[in-house]
Structures are given as C-alpha cells and as structure tokens.
Amino acid sequence: MARYNPKETEPKWRQAWADADSFRAVADPARPKYYVLEMFPYPSGRLHMGHVRNYSLGDVIARFKRARGFSVLHPMGWDAFGLPAENAAMERGVDPKAWTYENIARMRAELKELGLSIDWSREFATCDVEYYGKQQAWFLDLYERGLVYRKESVVNWDPVDQTVLANEQVVDGRGWRSGAVVEKRKLNQWAMRITDYADQLTDDLATLDRWPEKVRVMQENWIGRSKGLKFRFHFAGEGPAEGLEVYTTRPDTLFGASFVGVAADHPLAEAVAAKDPKAAAFIAECRKGAATEAEIETAEKIGYDTGLKVKHPFDPNWELPVWIANFILMDYGTGAIFACPAHDQRDLDFARKYGLPVKPVVLPAGEDAASFEVGDEAYVGPGAIFNSDFLDGMDVEAAKAAAIARIEAQGDGDGATVFRLRDWGVSRQRAWGCPIPVVHCEKCGVVPLPKSALPVAHPDDIEFSKAGNALDRHPTWKHTTCPTCGGPATRETDTLDTFVDSSWYFARFANPHAEEPIDKAAADYWLPVDQYIGGIEHAVLHLLYARFVTKALADDGQLSVREPFAGLFTQGMVTHETYRRQNGEWVEPKEVEIEVVGNTRRATLGANGEPVTIGDSEKMSKSKRNTVAPEEIFDVYGVDAARLFVMSDSPPERDVQWTSGGVQGAWRFVNRVWDEFDSQPAEVGAAEPEPELRRATHKLVKQVTEAIDTFRFNSGIARLYEFLNLLKANPAKGASPALLAARQEALLAFARLIAPFTPHLAEECWARIGGRGMVVEAEWPGFDPALTEDAVKVLPVQVNGKRRGEITAPAGAEPADVEKIVLDDPEIARRLEGLTIRKVIVVKDRIVNIVAA
C-alpha cells in the first residue's frame, strides 16, 4: 500500500493536462457553450487564500460543465494598472512596468500550481499595450458618439494618492484606497455619460434573474431613479424673472405646501447673500459643518428666511416664503424643493422648528377629514386627497398625474425622472494607467487622435521619485503635433480610471488577439459570461461600469449582448482567528501554539510560551497578521487538500473560517480516498453488482450533481465524505464478486465526482482503477432515477407523535398494507395496549403515525 504523495502526483497531472491541451476553449457549434469567469486579480505579487477560494469555485463550475458536454471558456488575465505599482516605484525606485510583470510571473506560477482548468493561451494584462491600445480605440468611438466628454467640475480629490476619485470610490467621505479625507476641487475632467443609460441600467436589472437579489438592490439604490415633476415657481414681488425651479416626487401634495427651500449652494441663495450679510453668515455656517456622512446624518435642520415670496402654482393669491435650508442638496434634482410638512418627515421637522404651517392633504383610510391631524410624525402612506381643490377625492397616484397634467398645461413644468447616479469621472492624474488618446492644441482645442496614431503608449523612462503625475512631468512625452493643423500640441496626461480597464476585459477574452477591440463573431459565440464569480465589494463599482460599457459598445455595434454577466455569484471571504500578545501586538497563526483542554482552547507564543489572546475570526489581512500563505499549505498538504478545505467548510456565498484542523481533515480525506482506490483489486470480474451499494452510488451521483448545479459545493462534499465511510464499511478485502463489482462502479463514479474539487487526486484514482483516458476527458457520471430509491424502506412508527418503533416495508407499499404490518408488530401492539386507535396516518415511504387515546 503506497502512501499518497501530492508532491509527485499533482505536478504530474498538471503536466499531462498541459500536454493534452485539455483546457483550450474551442468554439464548437455542435455543443452548447459555457463561459465561466472569475473577477481577474490585481497582480500584487502573491496569491492569498481569497484567490484560492475564488478561483477554486470557478474551477469547480468549469470542470463540471466541461464534463457535462459544454464547450467551456475559462480564461485568466491581470487587472494590472493602478497605484500600487507607482507606490512601489516611489518607495523602492523600481520601474512600475517591470515590477508589475514580475508580479504577474510569480502569480501566474502560483495560479498554475492550483491546477485550474484555464485556457492560458488567452491570457493578457490590462497594462499590455496590445490591450490598452484597443481600449483607446473604443474610447474614441464613444467620444465620437458623445458618450465621453470633458467638463470643468467639482471633483473628489484624494490628497494622499493625489488623484481624482469617482463618487463610487468615496466611502464615508474618504478615499477607498488611501482612507484620506477627500477634498473638493474644481478641475477639467474626462467623464463618461453613464447617466444616459440610467434608465436601462435600472430596467435591465429585472432581467438578471441569476444575480443575487442583494446586488440588484444595491445597484438600484445607487442609480436611485425617481419619477416626479420639475416645475417653476414665479416670484411675488422681488426675485429673478426666470422664477425658481424645483423637483418633487409628490406633486399630489402641492396643496399642502408650506414653504419653498433652496440649498445653501443654490444660485438664489448666493444672490440673496450678496445683499444680506446675515444670509451670507448662515450659508457660511452650513458649509462649515457637514464634513462626513455621519455628521450630515445627525446634523440638526437649520434654515434662514430670505424674505422672498413665490406664488403657489395653482393659486396666484397664495404666497409661500422662500427659505435657505441645510438639508437640501444642491447636486440632487434642482437644488430646490417645495415643502409639504404633513407628508414629509424632514419638512415636518423643519416646519415645527420654525413655526411654519402643517396642512394635511392625504387622508389615511379610516380617518375623519375634520379631525385628522399630523403630530410629530409625517404621514407618508396612501389615502384620499383632501383640502386640495381639484385633486380632492383622488388617490395618491391619480392626484400625481392630475397635478402634473395641470402644471404642464400651464407651461410651468414637466413630469421628470431624476437619478441619484452621476456621470462617471474617468480622469486620473496618474502615470501607470491607460493614456487618454487626445491632444490639446493651442489653435484647435481638444483634438482626439486618429486611430492610426494608436496605441498611445507610455514612455519607458518615467521618473517616479515624487508624488503626483509622473507622465505630466516627463520632459518630452507630452509634446507632439496636432493631427488637425500640424501645429504644436500637448498630449493629455491624465490616464483612465482602472475600472475602465476592467469594464470590457471579459469581451476581449473572446479573442484576445483580434485586430479590433472586440472580435464580434467570437463575442457573439461566447458572451454573455454564463457564470461570473467574485467578491460583493464590486456590487456598485465594477459591476455597474461593466454593464454600462457593454450597453454603450452594443449601441456602437461592437457587441450584441446588452448585459455582460448572465449569472453572478458573490463568494464569501476567507477568515482566520486573530491572536494578540499581552502588549496588543498582532501575532501570526504560525507563531502561535494552541493547547486544548477539554472544551477550552489556550494559546501561547511558540517562541517563549507567553500567553496569547485568541480573538474573533476576521478577514485575513496583513494588518492583523492573521494570514496563512497558500504556498506553505500546498507544500505540506498539497493543492487538492487546500482546494477541498476552502470549499468544504462553508457554503460558497458565506465566509469560511480557515483552521489548521480543517485543512488536516481535508488532507486525511485525500489519503483515505486514495487508500480506498488503492485497495481495489485490478481484476473485479463481471458479476452482477451488489444492489445496496449500487443504489447508494446512484443516489450519490444525483446528490453531488444537484449540489454543484445549485452552488452548494460544501453540501456535495459532505455527501462524498459520507459515501467514503460507506465504502470503508464495504471493504475490498474479503468482498464477494458482487460487492467488488458494485465497488468498481462506485469508484468509477466517485473519481469523476471529486474531479471538480480535487482534480489531481481524481486523475490518480481514475488511473489506479483502470479508467479510460483522463478524468478531464471523461463524461460526468449519470444515474438511474429508479436506483436512487431504496428497495426496502425503514419506516419509523409514532404513537401520538412520539417515536415508538420502526418497521420495514417494500418501497412504494400501499398505506393499507403498511398499516397491517404495523398493527402486526408485537412491539407496537404492546405500546397500544389499553388504547383505542382513532386514526392511522401512513405517509408513503416515510413514516407511520398512530393517533390513539
């Protein structure tokens, strides 16, 4: 009996797959296609357990679908532009390009060691000039279509990274990478008109039925579509001639209006402040506070009465005061509102504070119009409109429509849809990114380059010793000539947000060597991605941008699909216990020794026996030092054990806690599986297989197949563990020919069932028992539904709901026959002594319950 040795076995099979070119994706019209993609990694230089989990999950799907006859595309690439390379350049004086490609080489080797079924012939990095040059080409196409534009705008400026951030990259007022408090700056910026697609991006979420509900809700909230009315108030007396435009989603409550409010940054507020020092002081106060989201949320509502009045749109004799209020946002709607305190909590808080009228106009069902009052809580529910002239008696929706119609007829405004989503600012003041292919000419202004001038590549000698944009500092690179007039011009030195790089890479994988950015025929075959896998942290960043770019490129005729990812799976994190010394320093798991006494665990520092505090299990991170290096695990237990463990211990969407005991358990399983295959004799004869094991095998195939289909990988693995115990209970040693035959059938199935999880072990086992070819070429095992059911059922017998015994009956036995067996059973009869049977409930093949008194 030879011990299983992954160090020899695993590289051997990886070489065999490579030699056979097993994972090359081939567009085969005779077979259905399946595109599996995991979010591509940033090449930090080292693989972490999160990668191991992410790519193992995708590999299970890819191998499973291949075995089921699909033509599978499972590619890999590198999200390779970005700040870490520039930081490394600044800190260590290395060249960012060389640094990045060295990291890629290291990580590629590690990923290959994982034994992933990837078509490496399609690999590319976003920093390859062959890739970003194509990105420049479609950037120009979108510029042509008016989807890319330049504007001066107030932007989020990260003072640490010295670059602009998109709204999506600002979290709680801080840069998502640097954590620095973001400042506001006015800059000339490139932007993409994602807002042109806001409606489609919202509507099409409904078609993404294989996305997690959670992600769809997050995107819907982020886009924030609302339908309402934009209209103008006319001033009574003093005030700008053009009036004051407001936006509302509640035109039905117009007769409950109490005042009109504008944001502190609103032009009207600024105009008032120019003449009124008190107003100026108030605005200054509004600007002072409100640095972080948390402060904005808790800030008290304050306001300033400008003294201006506007006329109510439906009653020229009714005048409303105009206030400046801190709770109104300039960058949403028109920065001005009409307030109906009875039916909006913010307006109500404000009205109560400043003694403004509160007039209810929506009457909840069951309330009386004469007595209904609003106290400290605004009524926002449905009801009948009252106190509202021509709207009286209508429900909320009808009144909205009627009010909008009246305003439109008066020429004061129109029904409008407003979004929270802003255009996507894509300029970054960084050198290590995709250069924006335009020049600035003194005579012609901003001039896009012709495609013949592409790619616009980086210079090789960028100098990174200082912060800021090294591309802009370069002595010669930016100086060029204008393609229009031939005069002197300077290149744009901003580069594109790296989220642009990742917004179309999945389409490039269809044919990464194509002349055009996207090989349409290839993309038509492979897209959309059937199963996309990655972390939930990209729910509104990458996943929204990729959807937008897909739609924009589809409208430009470069793609046929309008959604890039038909299925999305968001996997959980890999966590580990945290350990701290008495002085609070974090300690790495490998420095800690754990002692188990009964049910309590004690930790000490291996080096000196100092006690260590065991903390919660948290996401593996450098800062808390609770990481486990994949390569060290591979070295001790092999790749298969590591893959198996990250998938066995939790459902894929949940966090998985890494423990040394857990991986040892997986390692033992690997060995026990091998023992079982190794114990099977080479010649098993041709006997009729023993039926019990045979049934168990078919049941197993059914269960594991369904578990993989529904992303319950841990559950499938649990079934495999159980089945191995069953095989051990039916050993080859001393087995009858019938049992040996059943074992052979079981093992042939088992090797294929474990292949998606532990592919190297599967090959070794398959070869050991004489499987034909390699497992990667074998069909997924089928099962006979009739054999997944037991021939004889053990039925528990309950008396008054409590288990009192069991009987055996043939599968599918009729209730009357079962009842007879039960009543003939002496043990049951004893339990029923002195009782009258009122009812016997027989659930076919499941259970019997006797109700007796």
Add this chain to the structure above:
RNA sequence: GCCGCCGUAGCUCAGUGGUAGAGCGCAUCCUUGGUAAGGCUGAGGUCGGCAGUUCAAUCCUGCCCGGCGGCACCA
C-alpha cells in the same frame, strides 16, 4: 429608521413537515515496519425564545431576542 442574510453538537457548517448529520475537537481502545502516522468505538444537541397551523414543527406563519451586511436628509 428601511431592506436583506444568519442563529442546529465545544468549533465550522450540512439537512428535512415525519428516525437530527458531517468534518474538526473531545474520550476509550487497537496498531507501533504508513508512526510528528493509521484504525475502531463512544460521549455530546428542549435545532435562539414564545405562540399559532398540523395527526406530527428544527423545517411553515406571526411576534420577540441576538449577530452580520447593505442603504439612508435623494425632495
């Protein structure tokens, strides 16, 4: 405040309207030429709490408690 997920053995998690499961850990024993290893056996659970529906609830329904995540002055 709103929405979602979760609560089952000491730990991490499966599971089902009808006999409560796995891995790890723990205990006993065996093996001592797989040996910083292997194997056998076992203990351990009012399935978060309280009601309801049902012949029968860990599972369905409602309320409550606890944990996690997302959104939130968006008119």
